Amino acid sequence: MSTRVEEQLRAEIVEAGRRLYSRGYVASNDGNISARLGESRLITTPKSVSKGFMTPDMMVIVDYDGKKVSGDRDPSSELPMHLEIYRNRPDINAVVHAHPPLATGFAVAGIPLTRAVLAEVVTTLGSIPIAEYGTPSTAELPAAVRKYIKAHDGLLLANHGAVTCCRTVMTAYYKMETIEHFAKISLVARLLGREHLISREEVERLQGLRGMYGIAAPAPLCTDGSDSSIDQVLCQVLEAPESSTERLVPDVSSALQRASRDGEIRLTYGELTALITDAVRNLKD
Ligand SMILES: [Zn+2]
Secondary structure, eight states: OOOHHHHHHHHHHHHHHHHHHHTTSOOTTOOEEEEEOSSSOEEEOBSSSOTTSOOGGGOEEEOTTOOEEEOSSOBOTTHHHHHHHHHHOTTOOEEEEEOOHHHHHHHHHTOOBOBOOOHHHHHHTOOBOEEOOOOTTSTHHHHHHHHHHTTOSEEEETTTEEEEEESSHHHHHHHHHHHHHHHHHHHHHHHHTOOBOOOHHHHHHHHHTTGGGTOOOOOOBOSSOOOTTSSSOOSBOOBOOSSTTOBSSOOOHHHHHTOOTTSOOOOOHHHHHHHHHHHHHHHHO
16 A cells, blocks of 8 residues: 655655656657655556656666566566666655756766756756766666766766756756756857856855755865776765856957948957967867
8 A cells, every 4th residue: 555655755856856857858768767765665657658648657766776566567678777866866855867858968968067057956966977988778877877967966977868866756856957957058069159157265155155045055066176096986076167257158248349330340369369279179079
């Protein structure tokens, strides 16, 4: 017989799935959601079902080894990735995996979302790195996720999608929304050619506000970059300049203001060099 807690979780998973589908974060039967149901059980979405049209009775209950305990259907083939996250994060109770197109575009391009540009992202997630590619439904994917999950609540999965975790199903879902929104804004800013970064000092101030909003910080900022050879990262790499005036893309607004009426733009030698340098750097990235 299901308890009230279990009924509530079934309903929340149905609702999160409906939102994932209606916002276009999953196509076909993609994506999966799970939540802790006590110390020895998890509740998770079934395989081969559209997440937009689930009903509470479709959910599958498994143990922490991934063995089915009850349910008419089989659990998602990505369950091992969820289990790996629960093993590494005793502080979280829910995991959401989806393929939101803009965030997944960054994951396909190999561009992590690690620049400090939006206050709410700095506060809620910090940086969003890319876990190395692992074949879906194999042990490679949990291994790739393991490296970053201790220090991050949200990850991009190379050439695949994104995964988030949090204390509840809905807050894990909201983190997925935040990642996709962040990817959209980052793309627009990069198309426009400018991305002003939040200073390191401001980042620290924003992180200090987490307690006020009841947001648990997954990890501190790395002080001297990351070491990609290590097994498991325990801090976050966030691109934030020491000085608030430092910019990733040089400001050419003064040159634009000097543009003559016929649209001719005159750049100083220094401005031209900065633009070329930046264009070359972007090509390399
Ligand atoms: Zn997937």
